[in-house]
Amino acid sequence: MKTVSQFLAFTFLIFFSMLMNAQENLITNTHNRESISLNGTWNYIIDTYETGFYNYRWKEKNENDPEAYWNKPVVNNPSDRREHGYTDANTLQVPGDWNSQDNIFKYYEGTVWYQREFDAPNLEENQRTFLYFGAVNYEAHVYLNGKKLGMHKGGFTPFNFEIPQDLLQEKDNFLVVKVDNKRHPDEIPTVNTDWWNYGGITRDVKLLVMPENFIQQYAVQLEQDQDISSAKRKKKFNIEGSLKLNKEAHAEEITVEIPELKVKEKLIANGDQLDFNFTVKKLELWSTENPKLYEVIFNFKGEILNDKIGFRKIEVSGKDILLNGKKVFLRGICLHEEIPLEARRAKNIADAKKLFGWAQDLNANMVRLAHYPHNEYMTRMADSLGVMVWSEIPVYWTINFKSDSVYNKAEKQLKEMIIRDRNKASVIIWSVGNETPVSESRTNFMRKLVETTKSMDDSRLVSAALEVGYNRNKNYIDDPLGEFTDVISVNEYLGWYGDLPGSKAQSNWDLAYNKPLLISETGAGAKGGYQGKKEQRWTEDFQKWYYEETIKMMKRMPENYSGMMPWILSDFRSPRRNHPKFQDGWNRKGLIDNHGNKKKAFYVLKKYYEDKEQEFENPEK
Known part of the structure; x- marks a missing residue:
């Protein structure tokens, strides 16, 4: 007869197997x-x-x-x-x-x-x-x-x-x-x-209606080892990919076709996994200016599966982020999967259009989908619009970093996020967490997530919102997790938590890593329509002042500075925010209020992004 402990262990194994x-x-x-x-x-x-x-x-x-x-x-x-x-x-x-x-x-x-x-x-x-x-x-x-x-x-x-x-x-x-x-x-x-x-x-x-055996998952992308500049000159690009079948196949044919590029590759499947690569000519690379998508057609035993896939290379070169070999500045904005006008979770293509419409009005070329994987409508639309995406799992604040079972849950969500969206050209950064307090157990936990990410997908950058050592005049970024991420990302709220925005004038930054630096959050709260002196908290004028001082500070950033994602596109609901007059259950750091009205700070950031776009389009000026 099994003991209680044996029974519990057996039950956990079954549960763990279901999760994995x-x-x-x-x-x-x-x-x-x-x-x-x-x-x-x-x-x-x-x-x-x-x-x-x-x-x-x-x-x-x-x-x-x-x-x-x-x-x-x-x-x-x-x-x-x-x-x-x-x-x-x-x-x-x-x-x-x-x-x-x-x-x-x-x-x-x-x-x-x-x-x-x-x-x-x-x-x-x-x-x-x-x-x-x-x-x-x-x-x-x-x-x-x-x-x-x-x-x-x-x-x-x-x-x-x-x-x-x-x-x-x-x-x-x-x-x-x-x-x-x-x-x-x-x-x-x-x-x-x-x-x-x-x-x-x-x-x-x-309900999905499927044949006896079918292509369950796949990944198709530019081969990551090729030199993108050389490929552009030769007008020849290497494509690599993999397929996972639902069941094992035995010497069965699969074709991969890209009609516009006149490509039709015949593959032979033995087992349930298959890797492939081939060369294409005259390929247009996906970019923010030209979000080119190609129809890719898989044919397995007469079953046709189509997708629209963009091909691009995102990489780090020293202190810079390169998209297709060209230095890029991320004009980003954070957003929640929420429609504030109706105080609800976003859920369909119309909601995705609403959120991306606001982001494009801001002249953003990038969105941070915080703090969890958003609806697939978002990443599919980002592909078509040419908006870069940071996608994240909700490893947030104070989870139990010493627990193996908690790690397994985090890794499972990470894998599900990657598997769903690894064919989206727009997704350029996988994030393994946000504002996690530094400790040895936390760094080991997060490092393992980074390693898992890289083992599953080497065609994107990996990051996390790291911790900062704040000082009166010097802010130093040396979070030990930064050793393992591709870019250094930090959340910055000087002038909202603590001093007033004017204190940013004395703030300087430095980091321990020779890697690109992203400001993954910055912002201040304002009740939409509430006006007053700039020193008066909760006014749109205070938030505007905060953004003006933040932009001045950004101009003094180290040369690693590669982009920012202010917090946040629109007001969103939060039970933590309980001031009866100014919050009433809403986080008010949005650049757009919960009625859809743009606050004054929206236009400050918009102008900064227009200037940054011109700076990168005309670097000699």
């Missing part, structure tokens, strides 16, 4: 595959005590328990007791957060059960179905017709489960998702953040 296998089984490029949308109206039950999941001894309920909320509450006899039910009177829209859909959810953190029914697609012989979620915050348990398909942790990355054929009914399949957004000390992110913990099925849900 999630990214291995992830299906990418779902918007170009055969699918059926399950977006729309879902029923819900609020389950604060998790009655539908645990029995009164706090043990997970038996799968066949009629009072488990994943089972349809059928009443066959008048004597049957059922204490739960789904009704059209209680509905939520998917995708979407629950907090913004009904005032009862405004501050809710806990479990909500989502339920809907669907009919099975018409499947051909040997076709398979997968249930795909763009993201669920934070922990999801997925059930179909009373059977558990799996669980996933991580509020901002995708996952999918295969539906066994014998479980799929022709009509009225009963789909239930237990969604839990409670914060915990041993999760990623942890309990302490500075943004709203939107709960719910926040991104698209779809």
Whole structure:
């Protein structure tokens, strides 16, 4: 007989295996595959005590328990007791957060059960179905017709489960998702953040209809070892890539085609992994001025998979960041996945257009998607617009850096982020965290994340928002994690936390690393429409003064200075911000207020970015 400790160890191994296998089984490029949308109206039950999941001894309920909320509450006899039910009177829209859909959810953190029914697609012989979620915050348990398909942790990355054929009914399949957004000390992110913990099925849900074997994941990019200047002169570029099949193949043909470049490569697959490379001529490189995307077509056993991919090289040369061999200055802005005008999580292509429209009005050529991977609509749109992207996992502030299980959760989210977006030319920086306090355990934790990133994708830079040693007149950047990142990025708030903005006039900067320097955050709060003297906090005039002094300070930065990403594009909700007059649950550092109005500081930064653009276009002036 197993002891309790043996049982717990065995249970943990099963759970750990489920977590680690999630990214291995992830299906990418779902918007170009055969699918059926399950977006729309879902029923819900609020389950604060998790009655539908645990029995009164706090043990997970038996799968066949009629009072488990994943089972349809059928009443066959008048004597049957059922204490739960789904009704059209209680509905939520998917995708979407629950907090913004009904005032009862405004501050809710806990479990909500989502339920809907669907009919099975018409499947051909040997076709398979997968249930795909763009993201669920934070922990999801997925059930179909009373059977558990799996669980996933991580509020901002995708996952999918295969539906066994014998479980799929022709009509009225009963789909239930237990969604839990409670914060915990041993999760990623942890309990302490500075943004709203939107709960719910926040991104698209779809049924994927797939053949018996298919291309599950792939990566296609410029070969990183080639000299980009030489390739430009010769007008010949090397392309490299890899494919992952869902199952092993045996001497089966796969073609990779780029019609515009008159390329059609035939590959032979043995096993479930395949690497390839070939040479192309007359390739236009993706850039911010020319966001060129090529149609790439994969054909495996008659199954066609298309994508739009840009080819570019981002690298570091000494103190500079180079895009396609040319020095680039990152005119960036940070933003949350939020539409402030409606106080909700951004969720669709219209929302992406709104956010990028504001960023382009600012003359930004780069966005920092903080502090977690954003919706795939954002990275796809960035590709088409020619906007560079910093993408980040929510390793934020004070997580438990000594815990192996916490590290594994962080690494899992990192891998899911990379797998989803590694074919997006716009993504130039993977970030492994933000403002993490220096300690030996933290640096080891973060270093391992950097190493994992580089082992998965060597075509991008790796960074993190590091710590700064502040002094009255000298700010020195020597965070030990900087030894391992490609660029040095720091958050700077002199003049907002502490002194007034005028103190920046005496501030100078230096760093211990001969690497490009990015200001990954800087900013000050202002209530939109509130005017006054510049020394008066919360006025637009104070924020404007802050940006004026910041820009003066930037002109004294070391020659490593390669860009900035002020905090933040628009006001966003945060339970940490509780001043009743000026905040009322909003972080007010936005350059645009929660009604969509541009504050005075917006135009100060816009002018600076216009000047920097001219400086880089006409370096001799």
